Amino acid sequence: MGQVLRRQGMNLLDENIIASQRNQLRQWRIPFRQIGHELACPGVKDPEIIPLLRQLKQPTFFTRDYDYFEPRLRHPRYCLAWLNVRPDKAAFFIRRFLRHPAFCTHQGLAAAAGGSARKDVVRGKCKL
Numbered sequence: 001m002g003q004v005l006r007r008q009g010m011n012l013l014d015e016n017i018i019a020s021q022r023n024q025l026r027q028w029r030i031p032f033r034q035i036g037h038e039l040a041c042p043g044v045k046d047p048e049i050i051p052l053l054r055q056l057k058q059p060t061f062f063t064r065d066y067d068y069f070e071p072r073l074r075h076p077r078y079c080l081a082w083l084n085v086r087p088d089k090a091a092f093f094i095r096r097f098l099r100h101p102a103f104c105t106h107q108g109l110a111a112a113a114g115g116s117a118r119k120d121v122v123r124g125k126c127k128l
Contacts, residue, residue, distance in 0.1 A: 009058030011098070012039065014049075016064045017090050024091035030098065053078040062094050 011032040013022065025032055036042040040052060046067060053059050053075070060079040061068070069082040081097055083090050 009060060010056055011094070012053070012056070012059045012061045013094075014061065014063035014065060015042070015044075016087075017062065018087050020088060021091040021094075025094060028091070028095055030095060050075075060098075062090070062097075064090065 011030065013032050013034040015034065015036040017034065022032070022034065033039050035044055035049060035052075040048070044052075046065070049061070050073060053061055054077050056078070058078070060081060062081045062083060064083045064085070064087065066082060066084075068080050073080060081094075083093050085093050
């Protein structure tokens with residue numbers, strides 16, 4: 001069996017993470033909640049998500065929505081991880097991001113994961 005990923009905080013998926021990828025994360029025993037399912041109402045608008053993130057304990061928000069990859073959205077209370085990948089590859093990159101040794105703290109990070117498996121951490125100037 002794969003390694004169980006445990007850390008403080010919450011893994012939060014945007015509504016644009018498809019069911020097959022949620023199922024894969026469950027198989028890998030990666031805990032998460034999803035916007036529109038466990039948190040917030042279905043169809044919640046983007047401007048309502050940032051205040052929600054500020055209320056949660058150390059959330060890492062995974063999304064395929066490029067609008068979240070904005071330096072002005074960085075905040076010490078959450079991490080934004082933009083997945084620049086095909087819908088059917090999101091779980092692979094979420095797991096890879098969470099396992100990466102440079103992801104020891106999440107505060108104020110905005111990161112991007114792409115098809116080349118390269119992640120750019122905006123704050124701290126780390127290249128993962």
